[in-house]
Amino acid sequence: MLNTLIVGASGYAGVELATFLNRHPHMNITALAVSAQSPDAGKRLSELHPQLKGTVDLPLEPLSDVAVYAGKVDVVFLATAHEVSHDLAPQFLAAGCVVFDLSGAFRVNDQAFYSRCYGFNHQHAEWLEKAVYGLAEWQHDAIKEAQLIAVPGCYPTAAQLALKPLIEAGLLHEAQWPVINATSGVSGAGRKATMNNSFCEVSLQPYGMFTHRHRPEIEAHLGVPVVFTPHLGSFPRGILATITCRLQPGVSREDITEAFHNAYQDKPLVRVYEQGVPALKAVVGLPFCDIGFALEDEHLIVVAAEDNLLKGAASQAVQCLNIRFGFPETQSLI
Ligand SMILES: NC(=O)C1=CN([C@@H]2O[C@H](COP(=O)(O)OP(=O)(O)OC[C@H]3O[C@@H](n4cnc5c(N)ncnc54)[C@H](OP(=O)(O)O)[C@@H]3O)[C@@H](O)[C@H]2O)C=CC1
Numbered sequence: 001m002l003n004t005l006i007v008g009a010s011g012y013a014g015v016e017l018a019t020f021l022n023r024h025p026h027m028n029i030t031a032l033a034v035s036a037q038s039p040d041a042g043k044r045l046s047e048l049h050p051q052l053k054g055t056v057d058l059p060l061e062p063l064s065d066v067a068v069y070a071g072k073v074d075v076v077f078l079a080t081a082h083e084v085s086h087d088l089a090p091q092f093l094a095a096g097c098v099v100f101d102l103s104g105a106f107r108v109n110d111q112a113f114y115s116r117c118y119g120f121n122h123q124h125a126e127w128l129e130k131a132v133y134g135l136a137e138w139q140h141d142a143i144k145e146a147q148l149i150a151v152p153g154c155y156p157t158a159a160q161l162a163l164k165p166l167i168e169a170g171l172l173h174e175a176q177w178p179v180i181n182a183t184s185g186v187s188g189a190g191r192k193a194t195m196n197n198s199f200c201e202v203s204l205q206p207y208g209m210f211t212h213r214h215r216p217e218i219e220a221h222l223g224v225p226v227v228f229t230p231h232l233g234s235f236p237r238g239i240l241a242t243i244t245c246r247l248q249p250g251v252s253r254e255d256i257t258e259a260f261h262n263a264y265q266d267k268p269l270v271r272v273y274e275q276g277v278p279a280l281k282a283v284v285g286l287p288f289c290d291i292g293f294a295l296e297d298e299h300l301i302v303v304a305a306e307d308n309l310l311k312g313a314a315s316q317a318v319q320c321l322n323i324r325f326g327f328p329e330t331q332s333l334i
């Protein structure tokens with residue numbers, strides 16, 4: 001049994017982690033934590049998220065000193081804001097814990113990226129260097145060896161799972177950058193109330209055009225420039241990414257099918273459609289990323305759908321845990 005701590009357990013990603021880890025045969029949830037000042041400290045997780053009543057009734061503990069947990073836990077999940085993960089991860093790592101960080105704090109090995117895109121100066125170059133990017137289907141061997149796994153962002157997961165097989169197979173035309181239009185449910189912004197995310201304000205609208213921090217994350221790991229436009233939709237959860245690409249001359253439907261087949265034939269959590277394209281209803285509440293495509297001459301449209309809180313966050317983190325410790329990759333996920 002591995003003892004585990006979930007920090008940020010009351011948040012949207014944290015509660016999904018608690019759900020998966022509670023039913024994992026090799027994991028023992030030692031504690032659930034929130035911030036030292038949290039108004040929820042002392043409450044049971046199931047008071048805030050009643051779907052867990054009778055299943056995970058542990059209290060939310062205020063985290064003021066990492067040392068309280070350091071000797072008692074083997075694995076830590078950080079479902080916390082980027083700056084919080086940036087400060088906490090090195091402390092748990094120094095105590096010998098394996099850390100799965102769901103934030104963006106260790107995803108891109110470039111300190112300047114953090115001052116430019118996240119608004120803080122990164123202080124832990126050594127951990128940026130050592131962190132393994134947890135795009136589970138593509139990083140299996142590196143994850144097995146890692147102490148710090150930086151779980152990818154929700155949009156970058158969908159975009160990269162769709163594009164990487166095509167790029168690896170050399171099918172995309174260099175003259176046209178892939179154009180990624182993706183719509184997310186409101187849970188992508190977390191549980192904390194803000195005006196933009198309030199019921200009467202949410203509509204269907206693009207945001208962060210050319211400036212969203214996920215664009216450089218995608219580019220850093222795909223190795224090609226992209227255009228990325230996120231949209232906020234008026235639904236609770238799920239991401240649908242519609243990605244338009246230009247193909248190299250002569251690339252056929254069979255070439256694309258083969259590229260996806262080679263990439264994902266033995267990857268149970270990415271489902272490639274033989275016909276048609278996915279809708280959100282196929283993946284919400286499930287740990288899959290579903291991919292389909294349509295083709296006309298040299299124009300390709302790839303559609304990827306996932307649950308932002310699951311394959312885009314918590315289930316991918318648990319998938320990485322399963323890989324890291326040699327458990328079946330889908331353990332407790334399906
Ligand atoms: N939502 C999504 O779709 C995705 C989110 N992510 C990332 O995962 C992380 C969590 O996201 P999400 O669940 O949406 O966020 P939420 O805002 O829903 O939850 C944040 C959690 O962190 C806790 N917290 C805040 N400050 C601290 C602190 N100093 N110490 C300990 N706990 C703290 C909060 O509780 P309290 O404030 O009461 O202390 C809460 O439990 C973020 O980095 C996010 O960017 C990644 C992919 C997708």
Ligand SMILES: CC(=O)N[C@@H](CCC(=O)OP(=O)(O)O)C(=O)O
Nearest residue numbers: 102103104153154155184188189
């Ligand atoms: C709808 C919405 O607001 N989504 C969030 C992305 C959530 C996510 O994946 O985020 P991290 O990289 O922050 O972990 C956003 O655009 O900032």
